Amino acid sequence: MKEISWHFSRSSAVAEMPGLSEYLRENAQGDLIPWNVQAEAARRFGLSLAEVEERILAVGLLPARYQRNRQTISTSGQLELFRSSVVVIGCGGLGGYVIEELARLGVGRIVAIDPDVFEEHNLNRQLLSTPATLGRPKVEAAAERVGLINPAVTLVPMQVAFGADNGEELLQNTTVVVDALDSIPVRLELAVVCNHLDIPLVHGAIGGWYGHVATQFPGEESIQRIYSSWKEGKGVEQRLGNPSFTPAVIASLQVAEVCKILLGEGQPLRRRKLAIDLLSMEFHDISLS
Secondary structure, three states: OOOOOOOOOOOHHOOOOOHHHHHHHHOEEEOOOHHHHHHHEEEEEHHOHHHHHHHHHOOOOHHHHHHHOOOOHHHHHHHHHHHEEEEEEOOOOHHHHHHHHHHHOOOOEEEEEOOOOOOOHHHHOOOOOOOHHHHOOOOHHHHHHHHOOOOOEEEEOOOOOOOOOOOHOOOOOOOOEEEEEHHHHHHHHHHHHHHOOOOEEEEEEEEEEEEEEEEEOOOOOHHHHOOOOOOOOOOOHHHHOOHHHHHHHHHHHHHHHHHHHHHOOOOOOOOEEEEEEOOOOOEEEEEEE
C-alpha cells in the first residue's frame, strides 16, 4: 500500500516558530491543551488552528478535545490521523455521518465530493440536511458543519460528480477513499481508479434495514465481487429507501475501517464483506476470496 501523508504548506515554518512550543508547554494542563489555549496560540503566532494543532501533537501534547480518544488512540496515532487526507465521495446518508465522525476523530484533511443539493426527501436521514439547507450544495453544508465542530480540520468541498474521466485527478494525494455513493456503476468505476492509484477503498451500501461494509486494498477486486451479479439500476436502496438509523450504523463501521487503515492497527474487512441485518439484528462476515 502506498503511504501518503498530507502536510501543511507551512509545516517547517511552524516547527521553527520561536516560542510556540514553549507557549504550548507553559499553558498545558498536564499534557492537554485546552481549546482556548490553541485558539490564542493561533492568534498570537499568526497561524491557522490546523498549524497549531499539528504542532501540539508533534511535541507530544494533546488537544483536550481528543482526551477521550487516548485510551484507544495514542498521541502519535492522533498525529498520524491529523496528517492524513481522506476523500469521501457522496455527502448524503452515509457521507454526512462519515464526514462528521472523521472530523470529530481528528482526521486533518477531508475532501468531500458530491454534485448534488439537498432536497426535502433527504431530511429523514441525512445528517447535514435541515430545512435551512434545502437547495444548497451538500458539500457546502459539509464545510460549514466541519467548521463548527472541529475548526482545526480542513474540509475541501468539491461540487462535482466523480467519474472515470476525472477520478485520478480528484483522488490525488489521498490516504484512504470512502465510498458513500448510491450508484453501482460509479462504485465500480471508483474501485478501478483506487486500484490504479494504489489507494485503499472503504465501501458501504445501505437499503432499508440492511447494509454492508467492505474494504478493498490495492490489487484486490472486492467491489467487483460484491456486485458480480448486478445487471442495471441503482440497487436495493432505490426499492427499500432508508430510515434514519441505517446510514448511521454503516457509516460508523466505515469510519472504524478508515481509522484502522490510517493507524495500521486491527483487522480490516479485507477480502470480506460484513453484511448487517438490523431487522433481525444479525451480522454476517462473508468471504470475498
